[in-house]
Amino acid sequence: METNHHAPLTSSEISVLWGFYTKNSLALCMMRYFLEKVEDPDIREVIQLALNHQQKDLSVAEEVYHSEQMAIPVGFTDEDVQPSAPRLFSDAFMLEYVRQLAVVSIATSGAAIPFVTRSDVTKVCHTVLQQGTELHEKAKETLLSKGLYNRPPSIPAPNHVDFVEKQSFLAGFLRERRPLSAVEISHIFMNAQTNGMGKALMMGFAQAAKDTKVKKFFVRGKEIAHKHMEIFHSLLVEEDLPSPKSWEDQITDSTVSPFSDKLMTFHTTTLIDSGIGNYGLATAASPRRDLGADYGRLMLEVAQMAKDGANLMIDNGWLEQPPPSPDREELEKP
Template sequence: MEDKTNIRLTAAEMSSLWAQFINDTLAVCVNTYFLEKVEDEEVRPIIESTLNVAKSNISVMSEMFKKENFPIPVGFSDEDVHHQASRLFSDTFVLMYLRQMSILAMAASGAALGLVTRSDIVTFHKNVLKEGVNLQDRTRELMLKQGTYIRPPYISIPDKVDFVEKQQFLAGFFGDKRALTSVEITHLFINVQTNSIGKVLMMGFAQTAKNEEVKQFLLRGKKIAQKHIELFSKTLTRNDIPAPMSWDSAVTDSTSNVFSDKLVMFHVSAMIAAGIGNYGMAMAASPRRDIGLKYASLIPEISLYAEDGANIMIKHGWMEEPPQADDHEKLAKS
């Protein structure tokens, strides 16, 4: 019987495995540190499980890469985390951070499953998705138990089904503005939360970064995140919708170096990319013109910030290249 796995990797399969490998090596570094510093015995097993899943994924992917004669990515290693460093984040924030990482894992694996075709790669990404859902369930349940889970806002249940009859539904700058839709509220809420998590991470990373250029980049990112939090929160509160609380107190006063600047820059860049994607989805889902244009005006700002981060990584030799297509014109000239 023909071995259905003996098929060349597509570009989509290469990119999904490559990205997953890099992210899992980062997850090993971060969760190893979290595990060494955790004090809450209810949070500890969740960190242990997340760490074990990342290690298992790396083992599976390494075998896939060897089978395909695909160079195993460098990613991150024990050299990128300083185990003797002091505690940097509270256990409550670690739990919230892991919940956010589970959301990103579910999104990435879901997108991959829509593109990969080889049976072994499909099975792998299904398992990544399953573990992402499991992590989401465990973090949500514990946060609900500990009273730290912030639910999205409540609104009244509609009396009846309605259809839009006037262009006023799209208005937002002049005249009466309609109330926010449940979809618009959801995206505003999510973007306040993700910026809050990003702000806390950059606060902690800036305190402990070694390179001054990296430190200034992170402080700039913290200001951008704070500005966006205020913009989205103001939009909610002006419409009598509560905004999520801040997590500024989640960072300790430690200044001892925890993670390498290379790891920090990659992590922040990955979260910026996810943020740009969130804004794009929110813009598409927000018919009210003022809200859609608010997102549209913010995307260039964070895109330029992301480009500056990429330039720092290139300058220091920290940016690992993803798989690329052959440059046939260059090959012909050589």
């Protein structure tokens, strides 16, 4: 049934549009650079698909902005990318980056759908979700075909059903550790994997950044990602399970930046946001108490870095403010 009135955008819908537009404009800059540097024709096809998707996502969002006569976010433009800069990442890194980009698109668009009402904004969410799913399948199949895909650990399939009988199932400190569950393993592996990609990306950004403070910010990000990787790897090693591949060797020695310091800093803060969300989901899915304590401690550490990243962007005039509600006290002043 169609509505017979034009409902104003809700705060959730404005937030969703703003987030999609800003982050897709960043991803489009990344894909433009990747497309200029990629050599493998199969990987080029995946990157081209990602670029096409980003362009369509921006176009669909712009339709709503124009229909509502709203100010379109600045986001990221030609000024934030130099496609002619020397190669900073390998083809394999670019392919895994695109796969993880698709994972984020699926998660954010899927989470946004319950919060939007208008059909045009719902269309934006559905478009991003559909294209993210298509892109992930394409990237995953290409990684598999080239022997680059990081499969999560395999464990024996259960042949009977068990029920928890003792409170020790929740314990995790000292020697009271039960084996990890399949759900806990999947979150640990995924978080080790994303931190591995994040560490390599921070290495590249640190090499290329122009501003000294920004460079130090990326070095700190690299060190934190390495620390978190080690924690997740140790949990897997204790269970005699394999860890995901690392990507440090996929970064070249170039110090010429393909991206503006503004783009790289914002990109880092979005990675932190995703990481905090991943840790929150992992905490909820991990009954073993030591895991919850680990995730809580790691969330605090990256939250502090997110705050410092926001301050860095404010100091440089890079932080675009999300649409605010009216300041009623200011409006009521005589």
